[in-house]
Amino acid sequence: MLIAVNAIGILLIAFVVYWFWLGRRSHSVAANIDEAITITVDGGVYIPAEIHGTVNQAMTLRFYRIDESPCAQSVIFADLGISQDLPLKQSQDLKITCDKAGVFEFTCPMGMYRGKLIISAD
């Protein structure tokens, strides 16, 4: 019993570490020049939470907020100096062109909803 409970506990901790930090996020989308990428804001997350693009690629991120929480009212790309209000249940387009490669996080003002814009050199 002692070993079983402790083993379950340690497995749970390992699972938390793996699932939230080490594992690869399942929702990721590559930006296409012609189409807007719809990012749904729902239940405390951005879906997809990972957007891939390239340097100088003009992207349209179309945020659609279903989440009624006041936390979700705006999205912030802190490193790009962009913030955009997200009206409830309406599409809100955000046009972004990054001139440098890198990982740019986008979050709600509190930093609880998190997503990544991953820009590669080519």
Added chain:
Amino acid sequence: MTTHHHQLALGNMSCASCVKTIESALTDVPGVHSASVNFAEKTATVCGNVDINALIKAVQDAGYDASPFDESQADTQEQQEEAYIKQAYWRTIVAAIVGVPLFVSGTFWPFIPPLSDGLGRILWAFISLIVLFVLWFSAGHMYKGAWKAFKARSANMDTLIAIGTGSAWLYSLGVVIMYYHLPHLAQHLYFDTAALVIAFINFGAALEARARGKTSQAIRRLIGLQAKTARVIRNGEELDIPIEDVILDDHIRIRPGDKIPVDGTILEGESSVDEAMLTGEPIAVSKRAGDDVSAGTINRNGSFIFQATRVGKDTALAHIIDMVRQAQNSKPSIGRLADSISAVFVPIVLIVAVVTALAWFNLGPSPKVIYMLVTSMTVLLIACPCALGLGTPMAIMVGVGKAAEFGILIRNGDALQTAGKLTAVVLDKTGTITEGKPSVTEIITGRGFSEADVLAYASSLEALSEHPLAAAIVDAAKAKALSAATVTDFQAVTGFGVQGTIEGKSVLVGKGKFLLQQQIAIDAFDNAVTGFADNGQTPVFVAVDNALAGIIGIADPIKPDSVAAIRQLQRLGISVTMLTGDNQQTALAVAKQIGITNVVAEVLPQDKLSQIETLQQQGETVGMVGDGINDAPALAKANVGFAIGAGTDVAIESADITLMRDTLLGVPDAIGVSTATVRNIKQNLVGAFLYNTLGIPIAAGILYPLLGILLSPIFAGAAMALSSLTVVTNANRLRFFRPRRQ
């Protein structure tokens, strides 16, 4: 080719598969780039160069109804917030109606039969279903959020609440089902805990949303300044049209009391206009033909017609709204630490909860399972990343909004944070300390010349010059109704003056050095020149046919509240330096009048930048105050650049902080807002850190071995709801900020 976005309201949609059918129908319409249908909202968004009627027909041909989407039907943000708050109150009430009687029965007055009773078991089984209903009705959104976050390999507040309350309900259900198989001490039920925690959290969310709404009052007030219609004159006819339809160069009639709908220039008529909402200036400003007017300001008593020069998103008001909104959502570096902590906070709390359970299992007393459950549940429920995450953005939201109310536009959170740390402020003299409009203050004449002669000669030449002082001489001549004579052989000698021939006479106007170069003696006027300099006036020498005709004294009046503003800065312990292109003597005279001892005179525009660098090398945190155009490099180099008196100009783009009102008092006011906001952020962050770093170990039972204290999960839920509410309420205190006046 222009691309349009069309929104359609859809009807007759019965299932999610209709989405695909309608999207295909829409994308088949020539010219459509993309179409997306929202089933929940029954709307379609179509992008492309296409007529909306073709889209409606395509949808109708596919068997559905469609009409243009009326944006006025969409809820405003206030309505959405109200709906959210109302819903949160309902969730609270339902959870409390179930949770309170269960808590009272379990703690004080056991009116519900116990599980050991046959009827009791049936009743508790029924109660478990009622509590399940509460979890669905009052916490369903949290469970859904937790699941979505989990799938996205993310964790948030919902994760903690869902695991905490879910485990309370599951354990209690286990007790109901396996009552006789459990040891006596493990037979406790936690249905009341699950329901009451949900009640507290929803109640906290409602109060928090209400308090949050207040933090964005400033931006809403700015948005509320926008007029909805404009009375335009087209083809001689006056029409009231929505401001979205006003186009450039439209002529717009403004009547007494009207709100000015777009930016423009007055063509005819005059009035006084209240610009307090944009600049904080309480006194209405007189406007006449040729003057600019700004959207959002209010006409007082006169009426006029103006021509639209900036419409839609180009108006100064639209820029201000955009800038305030951007700044409110930006994060100063002080908040970044909290951000990085909240990013990993929830998984860490999950791990702490497991470690707590294991610690109680290995080291705790019996019944181990109860202690494991209670302590780990309390850890999950007391942890509040929201308080950490909310501390900075809420204070920035209120601080930036409050500053905007005083006509101070702050570009971002870092500017707001740094403004309170300034140790040195550099002020450009012209246009910053002074009015920036030099005028003739005194004329001293030589033998045989009258004041009018001197002014007439000088103004005739200066009318052809572009020097800033030239305008003062020309204006003075116009005021005395002196007409300009014809000038021949005009020549401007940069940095010295101008010369030419008027009615056959050789005339020179400029610096003393200019006359000396031409062998014209000026020493007879030495005393007068010294007197001018002592009063802060710049002397302009006038010579006619190689004889000194007179000296014109020109001064730039000091703004009425410059002295008070400089004193306030000095009282804050900030060293104040004045930069000017004037000669040393004139600069010192002005500095004496305003109480500044640090003066750098005869500075060329390009040298301003090096002055800032020098101060920074000396370890100072430097604020530079200038007009935002000529001082752009220095403003950019300074730790905080203040553009003053940019008023409604687009120059608001050029500085960290723009002072809409043409007064230096905006600088100490901005520093005051900054100090108050940063103090508020620190209070919030320290409070949230302390709450979590003390609360979580206590919830884990760290006090139990010594004092026998173990927190109740209900208390933990209430504390958690209260902690984020406290942060938002503290940030809201900034709404009462008032600048200090001494």
